[in-house]
Amino acid sequence: MKREAFFDRVRNAVRSAQRYRVNVQQFADRPPRSVQGGDLAARLAQEITAVGGTAHVAEDLDDARRYARGLFAENNVQRALCWQHSALEELRIDELLDEADVTAIDHATLAGLPREAQRREMLAADLGITGVDFAVAETGSLLLAAAAGRERVASLVPPVHLAIVRCQQIVADLFDAFERFDPRALPSNLTFITGPSKTGDIELQLTTGVHGPGAWHVLVVP
Amino acid sequence: MVDYRRQEHHEFLQAAAQAMADEPLQSALTRLGDTLGPRNRAAYAALAESDELRERARAIKNATLLELDRHLQDLQASVERHGGNVHFASDGEDACRIIGEILDAAGARRVVKSKSMTTEEIHLNRYLEERDFDVTETDFGEFIIQVAGQRPSHLVAPAVHLRVDEVARILESDAGHPLPSEPQQLAAFARRRLRDRFAAADAGITGANFGIAETGSIVLVSNEGNARLTVSLPRVHIAVMGMEKVIPRWEHLPVFLKVLARAATGQKMSVYTSIVNGPRREGELDGAEAFHLVILDNGRSRILGGPLRESLFCIRCGACLNACPIYRNVGGHAYGGVYAGPIGAVLTPLYDGLKANHHLPHASSLCGACQAACPVKIAIPELLVRLREQLETNKSQSWIERTAYSTWARMMRSAGLYRLATWLATRTLGRLYRRSRWISRLPGLSGWTGARDFPAPAPERFRDWWRREGNA
Numbered sequence: 040m041k042r043e044a045f046f047d048r049v050r051n052a053v054r055s056a057q058r059y060r061v062n063v064q065q066f067a068d069r070p071p072r073s074v075q076g077g078d079l080a081a082r083l084a085q086e087i088t089a090v091g092g093t094a095h096v097a098e099d100l101d102d103a104r105r106y107a108r109g110l111f112a113e114n115n116v117q118r119a120l121c122w123q124h125s126a127l128e129e130l131r132i133d134e135l136l137d138e139a140d141v142t143a144i145d146h147a148t149l150a151g152l153p154r155e156a157q158r159r160e161m162l163a164a165d166l167g168i169t170g171v172d173f174a175v176a177e178t179g180s181l182l183l184a185a186a187a188g189r190e191r192v193a194s195l196v197p198p199v200h201l202a203i204v205r206c207q208q209i210v211a212d213l214f215d216a217f218e219r220f221d222p223r224a225l226p227s228n229l230t231f232i233t234g235p236s237k238t239g240d241i242e243l244q245l246t247t248g249v250h251g252p253g254a255w256h257v258l259v260v261p
Numbered sequence: 262m263v264d265y266r267r268q269e270h271h272e273f274l275q276a277a278a279q280a281m282a283d284e285p286l287q288s289a290l291t292r293l294g295d296t297l298g299p300r301n302r303a304a305y306a307a308l309a310e311s312d313e314l315r316e317r318a319r320a321i322k323n324a325t326l327l328e329l330d331r332h333l334q335d336l337q338a339s340v341e342r343h344g345g346n347v348h349f350a351s352d353g354e355d356a357c358r359i360i361g362e363i364l365d366a367a368g369a370r371r372v373v374k375s376k377s378m379t380t381e382e383i384h385l386n387r388y389l390e391e392r393d394f395d396v397t398e399t400d401f402g403e404f405i406i407q408v409a410g411q412r413p414s415h416l417v418a419p420a421v422h423l424r425v426d427e428v429a430r431i432l433e434s435d436a437g438h439p440l441p442s443e444p445q446q447l448a449a450f451a452r453r454r455l456r457d458r459f460a461a462a463d464a465g466i467t468g469a470n471f472g473i474a475e476t477g478s479i480v481l482v483s484n485e486g487n488a489r490l491t492v493s494l495p496r497v498h499i500a501v502m503g504m505e506k507v508i509p510r511w512e513h514l515p516v517f518l519k520v521l522a523r524a525a526t527g528q529k530m531s532v533y534t535s536i537v538n539g540p541r542r543e544g545e546l547d548g549a550e551a552f553h554l555v556i557l558d559n560g561r562s563r564i565l566g567g568p569l570r571e572s573l574f575c576i577r578c579g580a581c582l583n584a585c586p587i588y589r590n591v592g593g594h595a596y597g598g599v600y601a602g603p604i605g606a607v608l609t610p611l612y613d614g615l616k617a618n619h620h621l622p623h624a625s626s627l628c629g630a631c632q633a634a635c636p637v638k639i640a641i642p643e644l645l646v647r648l649r650e651q652l653e654t655n656k657s658q659s660w661i662e663r664t665a666y667s668t669w670a671r672m673m674r675s676a677g678l679y680r681l682a683t684w685l686a687t688r689t690l691g692r693l694y695r696r697s698r699w700i701s702r703l704p705g706l707s708g709w710t711g712a713r714d715f716p717a718p719a720p721e722r723f724r725d726w727w728r729r730e731g732n733a
Contacts, residue, residue: 049504050330187545187546231534233534248452
């Protein structure tokens with residue numbers, strides 16, 4: 040009944056609204072793309088740097104592994120929250136973590152724990168390692184879809200986030216990223232990440248890491 | 262003195278005068294105008310098709326509102342397909358009650374919130390606190406404001422009116438120990454403090470920047486990541502959305518995303534854009550287990566059916582505030598409503614009554630900077646003029662005003678009378694003020710001349726000058 044009253048009001052308003060014209064243009068075609076081609080990895084790296092992230096375009100897998108190893112040491116990482124993702128497997132991230140004496144926490148570790156313990160483990164990590172679904176060269180954004188084994192908190196809760204992007208996952212324009220998804224079959228959560236966590240809430244001074252990671256590393260692998 | 266940082270609906274002129282004498286506020290407003298205003302213009306300028314995208318966003322908003330009932334039905338069906346629940350609230354009281362019931366049914370007492378103007382609009386925090394819920398605002402600026410017991414003064418930078426040392430003193434009252442007057446360290450304190458709240462929270466409440474009818478998605482845009490934490494950690498997620506925030510299709514979202522952050526802060530994209538499609542699915546370890554969408558009318562249908570329906574295009578970016586010479590002098594609190602600045606001067610009279618807010622449509626020089634900054638190009642000056650018109654038609658005029666306007670109308674309709682009047686004006690006032698060209702005092706018009714000079718007529722009529730120059 041309440042819902043019907045609500046919709047009655049909206050329908051009446053819509054009818055009445057037709058009487059008042061608002062000037063708008065009409066568009067029949069697709070909106071224009073901002074970026075179409077070129078060296079997408081270079082553009083992505085440039086945009087990521089511009090928003091305060093660190094981008095490394097690796098020459099090969101060895102170079103990528105060296106970068107990851109350096110990152111673990113530099114940040115004195117103890118506990119890493121990891122996605123179960125082929126990009127991590129390809130780099131043999133688990134070996135690197137093992138070598139560096141870092142405890143790896145992933146879906147398999149967490150799934151068996153009771154809720155409170157799960158939350159504690161997630162909140163205790165000091166590094167999150169994820170893959171991505173797409174990267175957008177135009178804006179320097181990474182697009183991460185949630186799934187079992189691809190926890191949302193990995194890119195959010197630890198102070199440092201390392202994302203591994205494969206070259207062929209880079210699309211030129213934001214519109215291209217949206218076109219890659221079937222609107223009828225979206226995952227439970229999709230997040231675009233464009234930079235380290237930021238705020239300007241005090242005197243508009245840029246402050247990083249207020250809630251999400253203050254350090255954002257994007258490793259582009261061939 | 263009114264405590265205009267806490268109270269609503271005070272006398273605009275009095276609050277504005279207080280604000281203009283408030284030095285820390287004035288330096289904060291200067292900084293705001295000098296930073297965010299130019300960033301918005303530079304961001305539009307750097308994107309060749311920004312103008313077209315803004316027109317497209319505007320066209321989508323218009324078409325959506327003209328079939329709003331259908332799109333809201335689709336949105337409901339899509340959210341339910343994901344296993345979410347949809348509630349319809351006709352006003353703020355209704356929405357608060359619905360949210361309270363959802364929390365009670367879920368046995369949730371500890372609530373974290375991410376910044377939402379819609380929940381400010383319905384005074385949700387007051388409602389929940391009165392019922393002993395433990396409510397924490399988690400946006401850094403909103404957290405400061407909540408601890409201080411104030412109202413937000415800007416759509417996207419709620420604590421912009423406070424200086425760093427004022428923020429430190431406010432947060433000390435929450436910390437119970439001294440804090441340094443340094444933004445990065447204060448942010449680190451807030452991170453620790455709010456992490457504990459997130460870890461313990463039963464429910465998360467957010468607004469919604471967009472709702473997509475086709476997919477049942479709720480879109481949350483933020484820079485800090487608190488909106489993501491709010492929907493990822495607690496077991497219940499309640500999103501409160503003004504009904505005008507629905508967009509029909511998936512492909513429409515990037516059009517808005519491309520202009521929203523550019524307008525708000527000059528960023529190409531805000532740091533986090535989350536698209537929430539119902540509760541978590543089988544096997545997932547984070548994300549809320551229950552999802553509720555509360556769709557709010559609260560006066561919007563009244564506005565939709567009227568001549569000012571364009572105000573419903575607003576996507577709450579704050580660009581018009583940063584651009585406005587009035588906002589940049591008086592700040593957000595002076596406006597007295599939940600929404601400040603040029604769009605607030607339109608929305609507050611519409612939502613809360615024109616008579617009670619009669620100063621607001623006049624709190625504008627009609628310079629058009631707001632419209633130029635707006636990502637959906639709302640004709641704010643035109644809407645303000647319409648509100649002024651409504652104010653005048655509801656008012657009984659004095660005989661002086663009536664006589665003046667009817668004489669003016671008669672003169673403008675007759676070429677002979679017009680010629681005579683201009684001849685008289687140039688011979689009298691024009692000659693008298695030949696040198697200064699400005700009249701600083703006019704009997705009966707001190708309301709005007711008290712604050713600014715009146716331009717004197719030219720000493721010679723244009724038609725006389727034209728003839729004299731031999732052009733006739």
